[in-house]
Amino acid sequence: MALKASAQTLESTKKLLPIILATAIFMQMLDSTILNTSLPAIAKDLDESPLNMQNAIISYVLTLAVFMPVSGFLADKFGTKKVFIFALFLFGLGSLLCSLSQNLTHLVIARMIQGVGGSLMTPVGKLALIMSFDKKELLKAMNFAIIPALIGPVLGPLVGGYMVDYFSWHWIFLINIPIGILGIVLSLKYMPDYKSPIIDFDLKGFLIFAAASLLLSISLELFGNTVHITPVLMLMLSGFLMLYFYYRHAARDDNPIFPLNLFQVRTFRVGILGNMVTRLGISSIPLLLPMMIQIAYGQSAVTSGWIVAPMALTAMLGKSAVIGILNKYGYRATLMTNTMIIGALICSMAIPSGNASIYWYIPIIAVLGFFNSIQFTAMNSISIADLREYHTSSGNSLVSVNQQLAIGFGIAFGLIVLKIFEGDVKLIQNEIHNAFRYTFLVVGSLTILSGFIFRRLHFKDGDNMKSERADKTNNK
Structure with a gap:
């Protein structure tokens, strides 16, 4: 009887896990693109120049780049279920704080909180999916979960445009909250909790790789928005140099955050x-x-x-x-x-x-x-x-x-x-x-x-x- 119940639970998990991951990906991809068409309206309401509003996008991208490398370690140490639910909560909290922002500084801080949640959501959700399905089943499951990555960037500008025109810019963030709550409710029941016995964290490797990701991300954001190309190239070269330092570190370390093999x-x-x-x-x-x-x-x-x-x-x-x-x-x-x-x-x-x-x-x-x-x-x-x-x-x-x-x-x-x-x-x-x-x-x-x-x-x-x-x- 217990075996039957366990088998039923496993079957339910396999059915709903791709939906849970799809929910997280959709929320993140929608949020990443919905802001683009709304920046002028937000700038006007916050009494800021539209040119300065790029900080609200850059802060999110940089936070993703810095914290994504640590997602695997956190999942291994605390379990995929706890980290994924925490990520959904953080993303929802950041979305609420974005809608309550009274100035650009508040918005940037709230976007960084969103970024921490976003940096954990997708990698940890994908890890749970990979661990739950056999190789022969994984393609079908991942195929379903990845569709929001295609739909989000398309719907984002469209939804953002209509919300700003017919409601207010606050709703482009508030729309994430019911989606996040749905994800948390489903995760509490159906998200598996995988851990790893190896929890040795490569702090030095993480800092080097995070610095490389940070420098490369900043240079990418500035490339399309500056006429002074030399400082941007220097930032990009510094990012590649940090990648080389990481290579040297990973070749010597026993348990690097990203093994070279x-x-x-x-x-x-x-x-x-x-x-x-x-x-x-x-x-x-x-x-x-x-x-x-x-x-x-x-x-x-x-x-x-x-x-x-x-x-x-x-x-x-x-x-x-x-x-x-x-x-x-x-x-x-x-x-x-x-x-x-x-x-x-x-x-x-x-x-x-x-x-x-x-x-x-x-x-x-x-x-x-x-x-x-x-x-x-x-x-x-x-x-x-x-x-x-x-x-x-x-x-x-x-x-x-x-x-x-x-x-x-x-x-x-x-x-x-x-x-x-x-x-x-x-x-x-x-x-x-x-x-x-x-x-x-x-x-x-x-x-x-x-x-x-x-x-x-x-x-x-x-x-x-x-x-x-x-x-x-x-x-x-």
Whole structure:
């Protein structure tokens, strides 16, 4: 009887755990993007310059970069359940404090509290998912949980625009509270509590790596918002220098926060590198396309939000198709082909002229959402496909940090390329729309080239992630 109850509990956990993680990811991704369209309204209410309001975004990003590396250790020491619930509570508390902010300083402090919660939520939730599912079940579970990462950035600007126009900016933060409460209630009953007997914390390694993440994040935020490039380059070089110091430290330490032998696992190494380079192009599109629609075509923020909204719907279709595609073609062929298709779609955004209808972009962005869904699921799952149990925690944390930095690099890269073309008046013939067209060609071409990174995968890599149904089909 006890065994039956235990089996039922395990089955309930497996059903609801992806939903719990999806709730956390959706809340975090929505919050990360919903603020962008609301900054002018917040600045006016707080009697601040809109230019100074970037501190509210930067403070959140920097807090994520600093505290994400410690998420694995905290989960190992205190348990995934306690840390995840604490993270949800912190994120909800930070959201409440954001809505109550009376000035920019209050808002920045509240955003940092949100950042601490956000830095733990997704990595710890993913760790619980990885530990709960067999390799053959993990792809399906992760595939479901990752969809909010595609929907959040699309809905964020749209929801933010409507809330500011029809309610007040306070609601862009208050919307997180009921979602967070739902996550806590579900977690109290269904979140498993995994711990590790190894709780030796690499404080020196954490400080070095956190400094590297901090310096790189600051340089990325400043790249697209400054004319003085030399100090920014110095910050970025300092960040890479700290990464080198971490490499030296990890080579000598017995238990570094991110062991170097993680990179001896080919699928992890290719997954990390592919994630970083591929997102240079992919991450810039949700920023560049709405910006072009507003600046070059003179449309409203709400209109630009509706133009990119179909990406969320087609991401659902991608979610339902990706497992079958991976089971049939394998990770190597799927990732190579899919990355090049995404690059070609980004390049195709350069085709319409300044006189073309903005609705020309809807089919492109819709198809892009489908292939993005396949890309993120495949890259995330191949990265952890062959990790040993003792590497799962640190490897998962490093994947999360890498994704955060990759998204920042992608946004900064897109803005830098745009500014370069914008400054060449002769090349763009004094038409700002042409600057966007050339930018799409550059980031799209880079994305196509990044597909060759996945050639380093073996054609059988990821076979241990295939579903049992696929195995039975192949054995017939």
